[in-house]
Amino acid sequence: MRITIFGSGYVGLVTGACLADVGHDVMCVDVDEDKVARLNKGEVPIYEPGLESLIRQNRSAGRLHFTTDAEQAVSFGLLQFIAVGTPSDEDGSADLRHVLKVAETIAHHMDGYRIIVDKSTVPVGTASRVERTIAAELDRRGVSLDFDVCSNPEFLKEGAAIEDFSKGARIVVGTDSERVVSAMRECYAPYSRQKDKLMFMGVRSAELTKYAANAMLATKISFINEIANLSERLGADIEEVRHGIGSDPRIGYNFIYPGCGYGGSCFPKDVKALAHTAEQIGHPAELISAVEKVNARQKSRLFEMLCQAFDGQLAGKTIALWGLAFKPNTDDMREAPSRALMEALWEAGARVQAYDPEAADECRRIYGERDDLVLAGQRDAAVEGADALVICTEWKAFRTVDFAELHESLASPVLVDGRNLFQPEAVKAAGLAYYAIGRGDSVRPVLA
Numbered sequence: 001m002r003i004t005i006f007g008s009g010y011v012g013l014v015t016g017a018c019l020a021d022v023g024h025d026v027m028c029v030d031v032d033e034d035k036v037a038r039l040n041k042g043e044v045p046i047y048e049p050g051l052e053s054l055i056r057q058n059r060s061a062g063r064l065h066f067t068t069d070a071e072q073a074v075s076f077g078l079l080q081f082i083a084v085g086t087p088s089d090e091d092g093s094a095d096l097r098h099v100l101k102v103a104e105t106i107a108h109h110m111d112g113y114r115i116i117v118d119k120s121t122v123p124v125g126t127a128s129r130v131e132r133t134i135a136a137e138l139d140r141r142g143v144s145l146d147f148d149v150c151s152n153p154e155f156l157k158e159g160a161a162i163e164d165f166s167k168g169a170r171i172v173v174g175t176d177s178e179r180v181v182s183a184m185r186e187c188y189a190p191y192s193r194q195k196d197k198l199m200f201m202g203v204r205s206a207e208l209t210k211y212a213a214n215a216m217l218a219t220k221i222s223f224i225n226e227i228a229n230l231s232e233r234l235g236a237d238i239e240e241v242r243h244g245i246g247s248d249p250r251i252g253y254n255f256i257y258p259g260c261g262y263g264g265s266c267f268p269k270d271v272k273a274l275a276h277t278a279e280q281i282g283h284p285a286e287l288i289s290a291v292e293k294v295n296a297r298q299k300s301r302l303f304e305m306l307c308q309a310f311d312g313q314l315a316g317k318t319i320a321l322w323g324l325a326f327k328p329n330t331d332d333m334r335e336a337p338s339r340a341l342m343e344a345l346w347e348a349g350a351r352v353q354a355y356d357p358e359a360a361d362e363c364r365r366i367y368g369e370r371d372d373l374v375l376a377g378q379r380d381a382a383v384e385g386a387d388a389l390v391i392c393t394e395w396k397a398f399r400t401v402d403f404a405e406l407h408e409s410l411a412s413p414v415l416v417d418g419r420n421l422f423q424p425e426a427v428k429a430a431g432l433a434y435y436a437i438g439r440g441d442s443v444r445p446v447l448a
C-alpha cells in the first residue's frame with residue numbers, strides 16, 4: 001500500500017519507518033529542508049532507540065523515501081497521514097496552524113480520492129475543520145474530488161516508540177466511512193495478526209480518546225506526587241505507600257512513580273489543551289486543571305530541597321545535575337523538570353555542572369554557551385568539585401552509585417534524588433544527606 005506522511009518528527013518518522021518495515025511503500029514529507037537532507041544522507045535527527053537502523057534498512061530496501069516535494073507526496077499515497085506538531089498556544093489551546101496548513105496543501109495538489117488520516121493530537125472537532133479546509137481549497141481550485149478525513153491518534157512513548165507503535169494495546173480509528181475502514185484495515189493488518197487491535201469509533205470519540213488517555217496518565221502522576229508531598233509532612237515513606245497501593249490490581253503499579261514532575265512534548269500541552277476545551281464549552285474541568293497545577297508545583301520541589309539543604313544560600317554554589325532529558329532514552333528536553341531546576345539555580349546565583357547520556361547537544365542548543373553551565377562528558381566528571389548532586393532523570397547508568405566515593409567528590413554531602421532511585425539507609429550510611437520525593441530527609445512530619 002502507498003502511504004504518505006506529513007511531518008518527519010518523532011511520530012512521523014516512527015510511523016513511516018514502522019509501516020515501511022511491514023512492507024508498505026512510504027513517502028515522508030517535511031517542510032524542514034535541512035531535516036530532509038539529513039534523512040536522505042542516512043542521518044536521523046532525533047535519538048530514538050532502534051530508529052536509525054530501521055530507517056536505514058527500509059531506505060535501502062526502497063520502501064521509505066524522504067522529500068520536501070508536497071506535490072509528489074500528495075500524488076504518492078492513498079493514505080495521507082498528518083503527523084505535524086500541535087504545540088500549546090498562549091492560552092493553552094492546541095495550535096492547529098500546521099495541521100490546517102497540511103490539509104490545505106493536500107487539497108492544493110490532490111488529483112483523485114484521498115484519505116486524510118489525522119495522527120497529530122488534536123481537539124475534538126478538528127477532523128471537521130480539516131474537512132472544511134480541504135473543501136474550501138478544492139472549491140477555490142474549481143475541482144470536485146472525493147475525500148475522507150479520519151482520526152487515528154498515536155499512543156507511542158518516546159524512548160520506546162518502535163515497540164509501542166508495533167505492539168501497542170490498540171489502534172484507534174475514528175470514522176463513519178466504510179472506505180476508510182477497509183483502507184485502515186489494510187494499512188494496519190500486519191499489526192493485527194495475533195489479535196485484532198483495530199478499534200473503530202466515531203471521529204469525535206477517537207479525538208477525545210487521545211486526550212483522555214494522556215490526561216488519565218498525567219492524573220496518576222500528579223496523584224502520586226500529591227501523596228508524596230503529604231508523606232513528607234505526615235512522616236510516611238512514599239515508596240512503601242506506592243507498593244501498598246500498586247499491589248491492588250484495580251490500581252496497579254504503572255504510572256505511579258513519584259518524581260520531579262512530568263515533562264515532555266505531550267502531557268503538559270495535552271492536559272492544558274483539554275482544560276482549555278472544557279473551559280471553552282462552559283464546563284471547567286476541575287480535576288484536569290488541578291493535575292496541571294500540582295505538576296507545576298512539583299517541578300519546583302528539587303530547588304526547594306536544595307534550599308532546605310543549604311538554608312537558602314545557593315548563590316556561588318555549584319550543583320551537579322544528572323539527567324537533562326524529560327525521561328530516559330530520549331534527548332528531548334521539552335518541558336523537562338531539569339530546565340525548571342537549572343533556571344531557578346541560575347536565578348539564585350548558582351552554577352550547574354550537568355551530565356546526560358544523550359541530551360547535551362539539545363541543552364547547548366537551548367541555552368547556548370553560559371558561564372554558569374558546564375556540560376560534562378561523564379557522570380562522575382559532573383560531580384567533581386560540586387556542592388551537591390541532583391538526579392533529574394532515571395537513566396539506567398545512574399542506578400548504581402558508590403556513595404562513599406560520591407561523598408569524597410562532593411564539597412557538601414548532599415544528594416537530591418528526583419526519581420527515588422536509592423534506599424535512604426544506603427545513602428545515609430555513607431554520611432550523605434538524602435533528599436528524595438516523599439522519603440529520606442525530605443520527610444519532616446508536621447504531625448506528632
Ligand SMILES: NC(=O)C1=CN([C@@H]2O[C@H](COP(=O)(O)OP(=O)(O)OC[C@H]3O[C@@H](n4cnc5c(N)ncnc54)[C@H](O)[C@@H]3O)[C@@H](O)[C@H]2O)C=CC1
Nearest residue numbers: 007008009010011030031032084085086098120121154158
Ligand atoms: N512525540 C510523541 O511522543 C508523540 C506525539 N504525538 C502527537 O503527534 C504530533 C507530532 O508530534 P511530534 O512528532 O513529536 O512533533 P515534532 O515537532 O517532532 O515533528 C513535527 C514535524 O512536522 C514538520 N512540519 C510542520 N509543518 C509541516 C508541513 N506543513 N508539512 C510537512 N511537515 C511539517 C516539522 O518540520 C517537524 O519536523 C503532535 O500532535 C503530538 O502531540 C502523539 C503521540 C506521541
Ligand SMILES: O=C(O)[C@H]1O[C@H](OP(=O)(O)OP(=O)(O)OC[C@H]2O[C@@H](n3ccc(=O)[nH]c3=O)[C@H](O)[C@@H]2O)[C@H](O)[C@@H](O)[C@@H]1O
Nearest residue numbers: 154155156157158221255256257259262263264266326327
Ligand atoms: O501523547 C504523547 O505524546 C505520549 O505521551 C506520553 O509519552 P511520553 O511523553 O513520551 O513519555 P512518558 O513515558 O509517558 O513520560 C512522560 C513524563 O511522565 C513522567 N512520569 C511517568 C511515569 C511515572 O510513573 N511517573 C512520572 O513522573 C516521566 O518522567 C516523563 O517526564 C504517553 O505515555 C504516550 O502514551 C503518549 O502517546
